[in-house]
Amino acid sequence: MIVVDDLHKHFGGFHAVDGASLTIEQGSITGLIGPNGAGKTTLFNVIAGVLKSTSGRVSMAGEDITGLPPHTLFHKGLLRTFQIAHEFHSMSCRENLMMVPGGQSGETLWNTWFGRKRIADEERALRAKADEVLEFLTVEHLADQKAGQISGGQKKLLELGRTMMVDAKIVFLDEVGAGVNRTLLNTIGDAILRLNKERGYTFVVIEHDMDFIGRLCDPVICMAEGRVLAQGTLDEIKANEQVIEAYLGTGLKNKEQVGA
Amino acid sequence: MDFLNAIVALANYVLIPGIAYGSQLAIGALGVTLVYGILRFSNFAHGDTMAFGTMIVILLTWWLQSLGINLGPLPTALIALPVGILGCIGMVLLTDRLVYRFYREQKAKPVILVIVSMGVMFIMNGVVRLIIGPDDQSFADGERFIISARDFKNMTGLAEGLGIRTTQVLTVVTAVIVVALLFWFLNKTRAGKSMRAYSDNEDLALLSGINPERVVMLTWIIVAALATIAGTLYGLDKSFKPFTYFQLLLPIFASAVVGGIGNPLGAIAGGFVIAFSEVTITYAWKKVLVYLMPEPLEPSGLVQLMSTDYKFAVSFVILLIVLLFKPTGLFKGQST
Numbered sequence: 001m002i003v004v005d006d007l008h009k010h011f012g013g014f015h016a017v018d019g020a021s022l023t024i025e026q027g028s029i030t031g032l033i034g035p036n037g038a039g040k041t042t043l044f045n046v047i048a049g050v051l052k053s054t055s056g057r058v059s060m061a062g063e064d065i066t067g068l069p070p071h072t073l074f075h076k077g078l079l080r081t082f083q084i085a086h087e088f089h090s091m092s093c094r095e096n097l098m099m100v101p102g103g104q105s106g107e108t109l110w111n112t113w114f115g116r117k118r119i120a121d122e123e124r125a126l127r128a129k130a131d132e133v134l135e136f137l138t139v140e141h142l143a144d145q146k147a148g149q150i151s152g153g154q155k156k157l158l159e160l161g162r163t164m165m166v167d168a169k170i171v172f173l174d175e176v177g178a179g180v181n182r183t184l185l186n187t188i189g190d191a192i193l194r195l196n197k198e199r200g201y202t203f204v205v206i207e208h209d210m211d212f213i214g215r216l217c218d219p220v221i222c223m224a225e226g227r228v229l230a231q232g233t234l235d236e237i238k239a240n241e242q243v244i245e246a247y248l249g250t251g252l253k254n255k256e257q258v259g260a
Numbered sequence: 261m262d263f264l265n266a267i268v269a270l271a272n273y274v275l276i277p278g279i280a281y282g283s284q285l286a287i288g289a290l291g292v293t294l295v296y297g298i299l300r301f302s303n304f305a306h307g308d309t310m311a312f313g314t315m316i317v318i319l320l321t322w323w324l325q326s327l328g329i330n331l332g333p334l335p336t337a338l339i340a341l342p343v344g345i346l347g348c349i350g351m352v353l354l355t356d357r358l359v360y361r362f363y364r365e366q367k368a369k370p371v372i373l374v375i376v377s378m379g380v381m382f383i384m385n386g387v388v389r390l391i392i393g394p395d396d397q398s399f400a401d402g403e404r405f406i407i408s409a410r411d412f413k414n415m416t417g418l419a420e421g422l423g424i425r426t427t428q429v430l431t432v433v434t435a436v437i438v439v440a441l442l443f444w445f446l447n448k449t450r451a452g453k454s455m456r457a458y459s460d461n462e463d464l465a466l467l468s469g470i471n472p473e474r475v476v477m478l479t480w481i482i483v484a485a486l487a488t489i490a491g492t493l494y495g496l497d498k499s500f501k502p503f504t505y506f507q508l509l510l511p512i513f514a515s516a517v518v519g520g521i522g523n524p525l526g527a528i529a530g531g532f533v534i535a536f537s538e539v540t541i542t543y544a545w546k547k548v549l550v551y552l553m554p555e556p557l558e559p560s561g562l563v564q565l566m567s568t569d570y571k572f573a574v575s576f577v578i579l580l581i582v583l584l585f586k587p588t589g590l591f592k593g594q595s596t
Binding site for chain 1: 445449450451453454456457460461463464465466467468469470471472474478481
């Protein structure tokens with residue numbers, strides 16, 4: 001689905017992504033782990049077109065998408081969420097979702113005056129879809145709440161909801177669980193699994209919560225210092241000496257040994 | 261009787277001119293605030309955009325007048341206004357295409373765009389002076405008063421007259437219509453919502469189905485329309501002089517900042533705050549006080565806090581005070 005080939009992103013002398021190469025299989029939920037500063041978010045930003053790569057190639061389903069702007073990628077079905085949830089704070093949650101699909105006829109001045117009927121029909125369909133998404137995420141009671149006023153965890157759900165408003169192919173979730181309580185995290189996890197199974201979304205998930213990764217992700221990719229350190233199932237990753245040294249720490253290894 | 265006379269004098273010299281001037285500032289400040297909220301820079305060319313739009317209206321009005329076309333009691337400029345708006349939209353979109361778009365693609369910082377807008381300001385200013393000249397131009401026609409001061413005196417028998425000019429009523433009515441339309445557009449239409457979304461969170465808007473170039477274009481179209489309307493109303497109410505429009509930039513920016521820049525509601529409130537401060541501080545209160553004070557206390561001076569020559573200083577001082585003590589303005593704006 002996505003092939004990243006020898007990608008570099010340098011900020012001055014700092015090599016945030018330093019020759020990362022990886023492949024994301026269609027239909028998978030790939031976990032991306034690694035210590036802080038490993039270049040995970042930068043990698044996301046480069047793939048999603050927010051940052052320009054210094055060198056290297058990114059392709060999606062065989063098509064070169066290196067350096068395409070975010071909204072072009074959005075129309076190709078590549079979506080991302082942010083580490084710190086983004087929302088249109090002055091609008092209701094429902095409106096936030098209704099803003100997502102592109103090419104709405106209500107966007108032009110002409111239609112605002114002369115295409116009222118068409119817009120009304122479109123809006124009705126969108127509204128129904130938005131309500132359906134909110135229900136799917138079990139937050140239908142937030143529909144009319146201003147998005148700026150809901151909790152951080154709910155904003156994360158809303159971000160996930162945004163990806164459901166269009167036919168996404170691949171969704172990049174940046175620390176979707178950060179600062180979210182267990183119950184809500186389970187809701188998010190359920191939603192991700194269902195989207196993956198029922199709609200065939202491919203997910204790439206940056207996450208630090210190993211239980212969450214264990215429940216959702218196969219395979220798991222571990223990054224450190226801008227490079228891919230290892231790729232495999234979570235158990236393989238956990239057993240990998242380099243990963244233990246760079247990220248997981250020996251504590252986990254000892255615990256596992258005690259457990260065994 | 262004295263009390264009534266005092267109220268009439270107050271209405272005639274302070275309230276009515278203040279409301280009319282406040283409406284003009286509010287429409288002007290709405291334009292500034294939209295550019296700030298959506299395109300994220302302070303547009304110093306706004307005053308001269310107003311002058312440009314108004315210039316087209318004036319030229320067309322003169323032509324219509326020469327053909328003998330008029331609106332009876334209403335100013336002929338109203339017929340010319342839609343064309344003036346279209347002309348101004350054309351000019352502003354051309355400027356965006358030639359100048360601003362280049363910097364947008366570079367992702368230039370707001371401070372660079374501000375300086376760029378100053379460049380645009382000087383050029384537009386030059387273009388306007390080249391075409392219509394730097395002098396005062398008058399283009400108001402139609403019935404001058406709805407009620408003249410003399411008629412009012414005859415009607416009521418009061419010593420003080422209350423004159424209401426056609427342009428003042430026209431200004432207020434137009435302002436109400438424009439503001440209602442703008443808020444309907446921003447809150448109820450998809451196009452307006454995409455503008456608000458872009459203003460709320462640009463990063464997210466880019467990752468939605470919102471076409472950024474279309475949002476920018478919409479913004480300029482609305483800003484050009486607002487600028488032309490504000491400029492024409494001001495010109496009808498007072499007079500048109502390119503330099504005056506350039507000077508108007510200060511009270512307009514003060515209005516936008518006082519209300520909370522980036523917030524349309526704030527721009528309107530700010531417009532009235534600035535207008536009433538200017539009018540009340542530069543008004544000679546003697547006329548009102550003569551009626552209210554007991555005879556021995558009647559003022560002998562003018563009781564004018566500041567000469568009208570200093571009226572721009574008033575907005576400047578208010579601007580400073582707001583920036584010092586409440587930088588986000590009365591309504592929470594986007595400035596930090």
